Each structure stands twice: as C-alpha cells, then as structure tokens.
Amino acid sequence: MAGHSQFKNIMHRKGAQDAKRAKVFTKLIRELTTAARSGLPDPAANPRLRAAIIAARAANMTKDTIDRAVKRGAGGTEGDNYEEIRYEGYGPGGVAVIVEALTDNRNRTAGEVRAAFSKHGGSLGETGSVAFMFDRVGEIIYPAKVGSADDVLEAAIEAGADDCVSETETHRVACKAEDFFAVKDALEKRFGEAGEAKVVWRPQNQVAVDEERAQSLIKMLEVLEDSDDVQNVYANFEIADDVMRKLSA
Known part of the structure; x- marks a missing residue:
C-alpha cells in the first residue's frame, strides 16, 4: 500500500x-x-x-x-429539493478544478460558478473535461492516538483499503469509492467512529503554480467555496510553502 x-x-x-x-x-x-x-x-x-x-x-x-x-x-418539505450538479474546468496555471454543488436553482448556481472562473483567470469546461485527472476514492481519517501506524495499516489492509498514510496527527486511509462503506464499517469496529469519512476526488498529479497565478487561484477557490450552493471544491495544485506563507500573511 x-x-x-x-x-x-x-x-x-x-x-x-x-x-x-x-x-x-x-x-x-x-x-x-x-x-x-x-x-x-x-x-x-x-x-x-x-x-x-x-x-x-x-x-x-x-x-x-x-x-x-x-x-x-x-418529510419531503417543500423548498428542500436540491439538485446535485458537478462543474469542471481549469483555473489559473492550468489547474484542474472540480466543483460539487447542491442547488435549488440551477441557473443561479451556474452563473455564480461561471463568474468565479472567468473573473479569476479560469475557464469552465464540460462535465468530464477534468475528472479523468482525478480518482474517486473513499477517505477515512482517524486521529493518531487510535493506534500505531502499523496497527492502523494492518487494519486497513484487512478491511480492503488501498492506501494508508500515517502522519503526526492523523491516519489517512484511502479505498475505492465502491468499497468506502465496507472499509469504514470494518475500521469503526476496530477503532470507533472515524474523525472524518467521505468520498472525494483525489488528483492523480499536482500542478505547480507560481506566486502570481497562485494568488488568482486561491481567490477563485475562495469565491467558489463562499457560495452556499457549493458543497466541495477539489483542485490539483501545488504551491510552494514559502509562497503560501507570503500569500497568507
């Protein structure tokens, strides 16, 4: 793994x-x-x-x-009908971006997403235009205190996971999207409820972004996430630590 x-x-x-x-x-x-x-x-x-x-x-x-x-x-309360929509496109520097939304007004959401891309140097594409650069995976995260790296790795393998990365504060287990709930349930029998568990889009490769494009990219992503209609945003960018510190100052 x-x-x-x-x-x-x-x-x-x-x-x-x-x-x-x-x-x-x-x-x-x-x-x-x-x-x-x-x-x-x-x-x-x-x-x-x-x-x-x-x-x-x-x-x-x-x-x-x-x-x-x-x-x-x-109860099917009127006004709570949300439609699931996925948008795909490119941000500054050729960064691939996937936006998942839940909306009760498709036109409003499409307009907001399109504006976020166009105003910050990006371009909205067709569905499927960037998804091939990501893997759809289940991700289950536990705090480091639940067990040693070896213990969690062994449990992850037994549960049918594909990957397990142990870091200072967390154990991050990844599996195929279709195996997500089976793997999660198996791990929870061993370690209790996960701190975080969801199916995500994980980029296959990272695109390095320079300082100028990073500033525009971060602004675009923040505008997208600020929308109530947008549930998740995924992007395949890599920004150097010194650039991030400068932009975050």
Missing part, C-alpha cells in the same frame, strides 16, 4: 474554519436533508446519510440540528 502526497484541503487554508462556520453548517444541512430524502431516514440503512451525520458531528453540529435536517428531508 504505497503512500501518496496529501492534497490540499482548501477548507482548512488560512484558519478560515471559524469565519465560515455558518456557511459550513448551511452546506451540511443541505447534505443531511438531501441524503434523508434520497433514501431511508435511518442512517443504518442509508450509507449517504450515515456519512453526512459523521461530517456534521465532526463540525460540532448539535444532535437537535442534525435531527431536524433529517426529519425535514424525510
């Missing part, structure tokens, strides 16, 4: 979590509602809802808020 370079998690850049807490909750509630609507309201029988609840707990959402979102989705 060879290691891989951990790709940038844009949501955690520049300590922006606290400032975006309300928006994060809005996105999580949409996912909870949509997941409950798309299947049974019982997380044990609805893998997508189970994953959404894990994400909500990781963001410290209260049980009452989670339960209300699930009940709203299960």
Whole structure:
C-alpha cells in the first residue's frame, strides 16, 4: 500500500474554519436533508446519510440540528429539493478544478460558478473535461492516538483499503469509492467512529503554480467555496510553502 502526497484541503487554508462556520453548517444541512430524502431516514440503512451525520458531528453540529435536517428531508418539505450538479474546468496555471454543488436553482448556481472562473483567470469546461485527472476514492481519517501506524495499516489492509498514510496527527486511509462503506464499517469496529469519512476526488498529479497565478487561484477557490450552493471544491495544485506563507500573511 504505497503512500501518496496529501492534497490540499482548501477548507482548512488560512484558519478560515471559524469565519465560515455558518456557511459550513448551511452546506451540511443541505447534505443531511438531501441524503434523508434520497433514501431511508435511518442512517443504518442509508450509507449517504450515515456519512453526512459523521461530517456534521465532526463540525460540532448539535444532535437537535442534525435531527431536524433529517426529519425535514424525510418529510419531503417543500423548498428542500436540491439538485446535485458537478462543474469542471481549469483555473489559473492550468489547474484542474472540480466543483460539487447542491442547488435549488440551477441557473443561479451556474452563473455564480461561471463568474468565479472567468473573473479569476479560469475557464469552465464540460462535465468530464477534468475528472479523468482525478480518482474517486473513499477517505477515512482517524486521529493518531487510535493506534500505531502499523496497527492502523494492518487494519486497513484487512478491511480492503488501498492506501494508508500515517502522519503526526492523523491516519489517512484511502479505498475505492465502491468499497468506502465496507472499509469504514470494518475500521469503526476496530477503532470507533472515524474523525472524518467521505468520498472525494483525489488528483492523480499536482500542478505547480507560481506566486502570481497562485494568488488568482486561491481567490477563485475562495469565491467558489463562499457560495452556499457549493458543497466541495477539489483542485490539483501545488504551491510552494514559502509562497503560501507570503500569500497568507
């Protein structure tokens, strides 16, 4: 199980979590509602809802808020019909970008996404135009304290995972998207509930971006993530540490 370079998690850049807490909750509630609507309201029988609840707990959402979102989705409340849309394109420096959205107004969301690309030196493409440069994988993350690197690696192999990278603070397990829930359930029997677990787009290669293009790219990604309709943004960029420090100052 060879290691891989951990790709940038844009949501955690520049300590922006606290400032975006309300928006994060809005996105999580949409996912909870949509997941409950798309299947049974019982997380044990609805893998997508189970994953959404894990994400909500990781963001410290209260049980009452989670339960209300699930009940709203299960009850089919009018106005809670969200459509799943994926946008793909290129940012500054030829960086490939995938945007996942949940929206109740396709025209509004398309306009916002297109504007974010065009105003910051990017170009929106057709569906499938960059997805081939990413792998769709399940990612299960545990804090380092749950066990040694060898223990987690052994458990990951037994669970059917493809990759396990242990770092100072976390163990990061990756698997095929279709094996995600089986691997997650097997690991949770051993280590308890994961700190984070979701299916993501992982870039196959990184594109190095210089300082000038990095500034435009980061701004574009921040504008995309600031949209309530956008759930996730993935990009295959690599920015040197000294450049990131300069831009974050």
